[in-house]
Amino acid sequence: MFSPSVDNNSCLHIKIFRAIEIPTAAAALGKNGDFEIKAYKINAAAEELRKPRSVRTGIIQHKIVLPTTAPVKEQRDAILERVGRIAEAAALCGVNVLCFQEAWNMPFAFCTREKQPWCEFAEDAETGPTTQFVQKLARQFGMVILSPILERDGVHGDTLWNTTVVVGTSGNVIGKTRKNHIPRVGDFNESTYYMEGNTGHKVFNTKFGKIAINICYGRHHPQNWLMYGINGAEMVFNPSATIGGLSEPLWPIEARNAAIANSYFTFAINRVGTEIFPNEFTSADGKPAHRDFGHFYGSSYAAAPDGSRTPGLSRTNDGLLVTEIDLNLCRQAKDNWGFRMTQRLDLYAESLTKAIKPDYKPDVVDENL
Numbered sequence: 001m002f003s004p005s006v007d008n009n010s011c012l013h014i015k016i017f018r019a020i021e022i023p024t025a026a027a028a029l030g031k032n033g034d035f036e037i038k039a040y041k042i043n044a045a046a047e048e049l050r051k052p053r054s055v056r057t058g059i060i061q062h063k064i065v066l067p068t069t070a071p072v073k074e075q076r077d078a079i080l081e082r083v084g085r086i087a088e089a090a091a092l093c094g095v096n097v098l099c100f101q102e103a104w105n106m107p108f109a110f111c112t113r114e115k116q117p118w119c120e121f122a123e124d125a126e127t128g129p130t131t132q133f134v135q136k137l138a139r140q141f142g143m144v145i146l147s148p149i150l151e152r153d154g155v156h157g158d159t160l161w162n163t164t165v166v167v168g169t170s171g172n173v174i175g176k177t178r179k180n181h182i183p184r185v186g187d188f189n190e191s192t193y194y195m196e197g198n199t200g201h202k203v204f205n206t207k208f209g210k211i212a213i214n215i216c217y218g219r220h221h222p223q224n225w226l227m228y229g230i231n232g233a234e235m236v237f238n239p240s241a242t243i244g245g246l247s248e249p250l251w252p253i254e255a256r257n258a259a260i261a262n263s264y265f266t267f268a269i270n271r272v273g274t275e276i277f278p279n280e281f282t283s284a285d286g287k288p289a290h291r292d293f294g295h296f297y298g299s300s301y302a303a304a305p306d307g308s309r310t311p312g313l314s315r316t317n318d319g320l321l322v323t324e325i326d327l328n329l330c331r332q333a334k335d336n337w338g339f340r341m342t343q344r345l346d347l348y349a350e351s352l353t354k355a356i357k358p359d360y361k362p363d364v365v366d367e368n369l
């Protein structure tokens with residue numbers, strides 16, 4: 001039984017119903033654990049020849065648990081314990097695919113440009129302690145779990161990557177995606193730590209559907225979203241860490257527009273809270289020395305290929321957003337709008353091939369020749 005939409009926020013053009021009655025046990029976990037749970041359903045039209053392809057997705061936003069001055073292992077393990085409890089609530093809500101925020105198991109220390117102790121949070125993507133923890137959750141709850149971490153690549157010179165590990169329902173590591181676009185804006189000094197990713201635009205064909213991951217700053221690059229769509233993604237998760245003073249006006253637009261333009265579902269996940277670091281730092285942007293990034297504003301949401309979206313989670317609290325979707329809506333949107341059939345990739349492949357040549361001359365016609 002679906003209750004009528006309880007969110008009359010017309011600017012979101014919401015076609016959703018609070019369909020998933022939040023089980024009492026999950027609600028209790030939220031109340032006792034001080035995290036919010038919101039649950040919605042985005043419908044597709046009924047079809048004669050296809051049954052609904054319903055998937056319950058979950059995205060979790062959270063603060064760090066211990067101060068950044070605590071020992072590395074204690075900081076990491078406290079976050080794992082916290083998120084494990086929220087993941088349990090997701091399981092009680094019947095979530096099939098669960099995604100955590102960017103670098104979820106550590107403070108977002110990349111503003112400091114310090115290598116120690118922050119690089120000690122890096123770990124092997126396939127065998128590290130965080131992946132082992134996630135594998136246990138995936139097996140226990142029968143979920144596909146997307147775990148964005150700082151990867152230590154021991155095979156290639158112990159280099160670092162910003163990586164999302166994809167774990168299957170039997171606890172198997174299906175694969176990983178490395179962040180394609182690395183920011184150099186404000187205090188986001190991530191290029192001090194890792195390079196642009198080398199895993200392309202993988203789509204993971206899981207039992208719950210075709211999943212891809214566009215990590216944070218990549219959300220500003222429409223071509224990044226585009227390639228995941230070309231590879232057949234039906235759900236693209238955007239684990240992020242971003243602050244109010246920089247990106248908040250863009251946040252409600254980018255993942256939602258990507259869902260529309262690429263005819264798939266998107267899930268924008270941002271961490272919450274303000275993280276104070278031991279030593280003050282600057283980023284050569286005129287700001288006086290400071291010890292924090294500013295406020296990570298959460299506001300995580302899900303968006304659908306028909307342009308509808310859920311309300312966001314809060315700007316300040318830990319939370320779980322459960323969204324039940326019908327993947328049939330992807331093809332219905334393609335049929336309705338025809339964006340895929342009209343996108344003229346050959347035209348842009350030719351134009352881009354020319355544009356990247358060193359001797360490229362922009363095609364500009366001057367008014368007064």
Ligand SMILES: NC(=O)NCCC(=O)O
Pocket residue numbers: 102183185188215216217218220240241242243246247
């Ligand atoms: N983590 C990250 O890439 N942040 C960059 C700033 C932004 O894109 O909002």
